[in-house]
Amino acid sequence: MSDPLFLIETLGEPAVGDPVRLDGGEGRHAVKVRRVRVGECVVLSDGSGAGVRGPVVDVEAGALTIEVAELLTTPSSPVRWVAAQALAKGDRDELAIEMLTEAGIDEVVPWQASRSIARWSTDRVERGLGRWRSSVREAAKQSRRLRIPEVAAPVSTQTLAGRVASADLALILHEEATEPIGALRVPAAGNVLIVVGPEGGISPDELEVLTSAGGRLVSLGDTVLRTSTAGVVAFAALRLR
Numbered sequence: 702m703s704d705p706l707f708l709i710e711t712l713g714e715p716a717v718g719d720p721v722r723l724d725g726g727e728g729r730h731a732v733k734v735r736r737v738r739v740g741e742c743v744v745l746s747d748g749s750g751a752g753v754r755g756p757v758v759d760v761e762a763g764a765l766t767i768e769v770a771e772l773l774t775t776p777s778s779p780v781r782w783v784a785a786q787a788l789a790k791g792d793r794d795e796l797a798i799e800m801l802t803e804a805g806i807d808e809v810v811p812w813q814a815s816r817s818i819a820r821w822s823t824d825r826v827e828r829g830l831g832r833w834r835s836s837v838r839e840a841a842k843q844s845r846r847l848r849i850p851e852v853a854a855p856v857s858t859q860t861l862a863g864r865v866a867s868a869d870l871a872l873i874l875h876e877e878a879t880e881p882i883g884a885l886r887v888p889a890a891g892n893v894l895i896v897v898g899p900e901g902g903i904s905p906d907e908l909e910v911l912t913s914a915g916g917r918l919v920s921l922g923d924t925v926l927r928t929s930t931a932g933v934v935a936f937a938a939l940r941l942r
Contacts, residue, residue: 704742704754706845707731708838712747715769721745721753724764731765743767748841748849750775775847779890782807782940783868784932785861787814787899788821788829793929795836797897800933802840802850805940809837810864811855816901821855829855858907861896862914868894871916874935875903876925878918882935885919887942895939897932 707727715721723731723745731737739757745767746752752773759766784806786797798809811833813821821829833852841849856864865871869891872882875898887893896903896916903911912918921934 704744706744706842708748709745717769719769720766722766728764746847750848752847781892783894785810785812785896787812788817788819789928790818796929797932799836799840802837803844806850808851810853814899815904817899862910865914865916868892872919873916874931875918878920880919882919882938895935900928
């Protein structure tokens with residue numbers, strides 16, 4: 702089993718042999734919930750691509766200290782993967798971004814599509830963003846990612862169209878598309894944007910706006926996937942290419 706990962710507020714620039722202390726909420730979780738003990742090896746990361754691995758040398762009531770045995774880093778990819786995920790009822794949108802995080806997405810964008818049942822009114826935006834950021838944070842820890850995906854502010858269809866226009870490749874997942882995702886050529890560098898609609902589908906007016914901005918309709922096959930699974934299937938297919 703791989704070593705557990707915990708997120709530290711500030712990592713600094715430690716060297717091999719240095720002590721690094723984990724406290725706060727993560728420290729309490731590591732000690733009280735995960736029951737990490739002296740001698741176990743763990744990974745600490747600041748969530749921006751850097752981390753350290755080493756054995757635990759001291760455990761306190763709500764903190765632990767490791768001795769750095771290895772410096773870790775996640776190099777930046779020339780392709781930046783972004784998923785615009787439509788808000789969905791229940792926890793389907795959060796499930797979607799959890800899986801996208803585990804698969805390696807760089808950014809997720811909440812999209813208030815016209816057919817989204819879920820609505821983030823002005824007074825609910827911060828609460829919604831808080832849930833999404835917590836979801837990607839926990840998914841990054843679970844998947845041992847050193848870099849936590851960015852969660853953007855929610856966008857309207859018009860604002861999303863601007864992101865479509867600026868992307869090097871913008872794909873709109875749609876059940877009636879005739880171009881299979883497997884036939885696409887993925888750029889070697891730049892921004893790739895995947896647009897995932899709500900359970901009720903993307904409206905004709907939204908399709909017009911997004912395709913006029915440069916988005917390409919693509920198909921994932923003969924079946925119709927849920928909004929919670931379509932994005933990660935598309936992302937996995939593109940990554941393999």
